[in-house]
Amino acid sequence: MNAVALIARHEWRRLAVQRFAWTLAAVAVALMAWQFLLSLDAFVDLAPKLGGLKNAPGVTDLVAVPLLRSWSTLLVLLVPLVTMRAFAGERRAQTLPLLLASGVGNARIVLGKYAGALGFVLALTALVALMPLALGAGTALDYGKLAAASVGLALYAAALCAIGLACSAWTAQPALAAAAALAINSLLAAIDAGARLQGVENSAINYLALPTHLQPFLLGLVGSVDVVYFVLIVVVALALATRRLDTLRTGAD
Amino acid sequence: MNPAAPTLSLDDVGCVLAGRTVVRGLDLELRRGEVLGLLGVNGAGKSTTLRMIAGVLAPSGGRVRVGGEDLYERPELARRRIGYLPEVPPLHAELTPVEFLAFCARLRGLARGAVAAAVERAIERCELGEVRRRPIAALSKGFRQRVGLAQAIVHEPELIVLDEPASGLDPVQALKLRGLVRGLGEEHAVVLSTHVLPDVAACCDRVAILHRGELRHSGPVDAGAEAALRVGVARALHVVDWQSLGAVATAEAIDAHHWRLRLQSGIAVEAFARAAVERGFGLRELRIEDGSLERTFLAIAAADLPEQAA
Numbered sequence: 151m152n153a154v155a156l157i158a159r160h161e162w163r164r165l166a167v168q169r170f171a172w173t174l175a176a177v178a179v180a181l182m183a184w185q186f187l188l189s190l191d192a193f194v195d196l197a198p199k200l201g202g203l204k205n206a207p208g209v210t211d212l213v214a215v216p217l218l219r220s221w222s223t224l225l226v227l228l229v230p231l232v233t234m235r236a237f238a239g240e241r242r243a244q245t246l247p248l249l250l251a252s253g254v255g256n257a258r259i260v261l262g263k264y265a266g267a268l269g270f271v272l273a274l275t276a277l278v279a280l281m282p283l284a285l286g287a288g289t290a291l292d293y294g295k296l297a298a299a300s301v302g303l304a305l306y307a308a309a310l311c312a313i314g315l316a317c318s319a320w321t322a323q324p325a326l327a328a329a330a331a332l333a334i335n336s337l338l339a340a341i342d343a344g345a346r347l348q349g350v351e352n353s354a355i356n357y358l359a360l361p362t363h364l365q366p367f368l369l370g371l372v373g374s375v376d377v378v379y380f381v382l383i384v385v386v387a388l389a390l391a392t393r394r395l396d397t398l399r400t401g402a403d
Numbered sequence: 404m405n406p407a408a409p410t411l412s413l414d415d416v417g418c419v420l421a422g423r424t425v426v427r428g429l430d431l432e433l434r435r436g437e438v439l440g441l442l443g444v445n446g447a448g449k450s451t452t453l454r455m456i457a458g459v460l461a462p463s464g465g466r467v468r469v470g471g472e473d474l475y476e477r478p479e480l481a482r483r484r485i486g487y488l489p490e491v492p493p494l495h496a497e498l499t500p501v502e503f504l505a506f507c508a509r510l511r512g513l514a515r516g517a518v519a520a521a522v523e524r525a526i527e528r529c530e531l532g533e534v535r536r537r538p539i540a541a542l543s544k545g546f547r548q549r550v551g552l553a554q555a556i557v558h559e560p561e562l563i564v565l566d567e568p569a570s571g572l573d574p575v576q577a578l579k580l581r582g583l584v585r586g587l588g589e590e591h592a593v594v595l596s597t598h599v600l601p602d603v604a605a606c607c608d609r610v611a612i613l614h615r616g617e618l619r620h621s622g623p624v625d626a627g628a629e630a631a632l633r634v635g636v637a638r639a640l641h642v643v644d645w646q647s648l649g650a651v652a653t654a655e656a657i658d659a660h661h662w663r664l665r666l667q668s669g670i671a672v673e674a675f676a677r678a679a680v681e682r683g684f685g686l687r688e689l690r691i692e693d694g695s696l697e698r699t700f701l702a703i704a705a706a707d708l709p710e711q712a713a
Contacts, residue, residue: 153510160495160506167497248493248554250459252510253482400461401420401451 153254154262161236161266171232171270178228179277185220186281189213210292214282215368218299221278222364225271225303225310226339230331232270233314234324236263237391241322246398256395260315260388268311275303295370302367305380306360310335312387319394335360408471409434410562410592411456416465418451418616425451426616429465433609435561438588440607440624441596444704448616449596450490450566456594457487457564469562482512486560490567492551496540500531500550503539504557511558525553528583544571552580556587563587565595569602581605600697610696612703619703624696631692632664632672633657637685648682650675663692 165171193212200206240246249259279300285291310331317331318324342359345351356362363376411433418426426448433439443449454460455467458474458481467474469484495503504522513521526535529549534542539550548571555563568584569577584606587593597603603610604624612620637660645654645662650670655663666675672691679686 156506156509160510163502163506164495164497243496244489244491245493245495247454247457247459247487247489248495248507249510251457251481251485251487251489253458253479253485253512254510255478399459400463401418 153252153258154265157249157254157259157262158265158269161263162269165266165270174228174231175270175274178224178274181224182217182221182278183281186213186217189216190285208292209285209289210282210295213285214291214296215299217282218279218303219368221275222303222306222361223339225275225307226335227332228274229267229271229307229310230314230317230328230335233267233311233318233331234328235318236267236315237319237395238321238324238327239318242324250395250399256399257388257392259395260319260391264311264315264388264391267315268308271307271311272304275300275307279303292370298370298372299368301372302364302376305367305377306364309360309380309383309387312384312391313338316387316391316394319391408468410470411594412466412468412471413452413456414466414468416452416455416462416467418448418455418460419463420451424616426455426462426613429613429618431611431618431621433562433592433594435592436589437609438584438593438595438607440603440610441594441613442598442600442603442610442700443596443613444598447613449613451616452613453487453564453566453594453596454489456562457481457485457489459487459489482510483558484561485564486511486555486558486562487564488551488555488566488568490570492547493554494539494547494550497538499536499538500526500542500553501535503550504553507554508557511560513558521557521559525557528556528586529553530579545573545576548572548576552583556591559591561591563591563593565593567597568595569597569599577602600700604696612700614703620699632666632675633688633690633692634662634664634679634686635688636660636662636679637687638683640684644682644684648675648678650678661688 190213193209196212237246240249254262279296282291282296286293313334314327314331317334318327320330321327338358338360340359342350342353342356342362345353345355350356357379363379366373366376409432411431413429413431416426416429417424429452431439441449441452451460455462458467458478461475469480472480474480495506498506501522504525505518508518508521509515526532529552531546531549531553534546539547542550548568552565552568555565565584569580572580581602584593584595588606588608595602595606607624610620610622610624611618639659640662642654642656645651645664650666651664652667653665657663664675666672672689676686676689
């Protein structure tokens, strides 16, 4: 097993024995389950009226996609709590030398930590996506749209995890790391809010915003521009985290 | 790797942290089978030196070589060949010692099939058997220190770097640790930092004294001819009585029944003791005082005091 996979698996094992991770997962999934049931209840009430409409929205548009959109909003808050300890926790507990002295390069340490955090977030995302998928047993779902939305959410989560990891590498205080990641996530989520209020939807500031690139996936469209946007965020954030570890090794901190 | 090269060599190594020179011009060599004690007062640069040797910190100047190869040109050397115990043991407290050591063994590049045996060996050497399945968070400080030591040796490295390994141990545990370090020194090269002089005298073959980031003294730890002997006798003796043994170079009375003696060059302590018993001096106590090391250390530590006061 290479060092990246080893570190990632170790991160999962550490999360699996932490009450914090289980509590976080339980609260997040319970919130989503509650919203899912409310949406489903509303849809059941509405379904008879929709039957008479031409091209009426189905359960995918009225239950599944709104649920996944809500999950994307919750991820802005949840991911910093998952990633905050990745490096900041190690530095506070003075355990980072274990990795730094292991001869594993900084980039591989960062990738291992990233894979560990992302694996946890993707597992939760899969649990949330399974809720609307369960409806497939009794009704017709738009699986193509659900698949596109899931891919979009995975890329969105990947970008948030990378930002969280970079913030965690930047400080020795997990709470500060979480706050910084939350601030950056919120900024990227709402940076074009003013422009949208003015009716501007195709400017440079819109391109910077996370929701601009998630929205097409939720509509069932997988665009290369949106994929590149998320990949760019991941690459830049992980490069910054690696650079930070380089700096720690030179003692310039 | 050059087999003739020393396990560790430091050539003119220096380190600048936050604009302050912490270590400068450090030259050291260490071979397999040697234990080097790094002595110094707090802030002397011991931990920084060990962090550079372990590959955690890059030197600002000079070279750290392991087996003749530059550690910072080939950082992967550290993976299998160096084991490092920092001052605060780097433990993942939510895991058990077995889980944690298995991870450390894999992280250090051991094959999956060799991990279980390596973990068992480390647990046995560090006497962790009774706590192997308890979470590390629930262990006492002494046990945690031992888990930290176990992670440094689990992959059987050529070079073991220990920063204040006896920190937090009770006297019994500290004594066992000395024995363990001595044993490790037979098969590996060991460098340890401490400011406990008896630890150095008991475990180390050589000592290097750092002060203000500079190497002020380097040499063998010799508890033989140069060290003083503290001797307790039943009879009231005079200096001439000691001189008549033909083995004593100097004798200094501490009180009526206690003396501080220095043996003549080449005289073994055993031969001196035999002669004292045969002459009926009433030998009751015989203890080697590592005074030479202590004096050297204190002289170096005190050297800058007037400047500091000024």
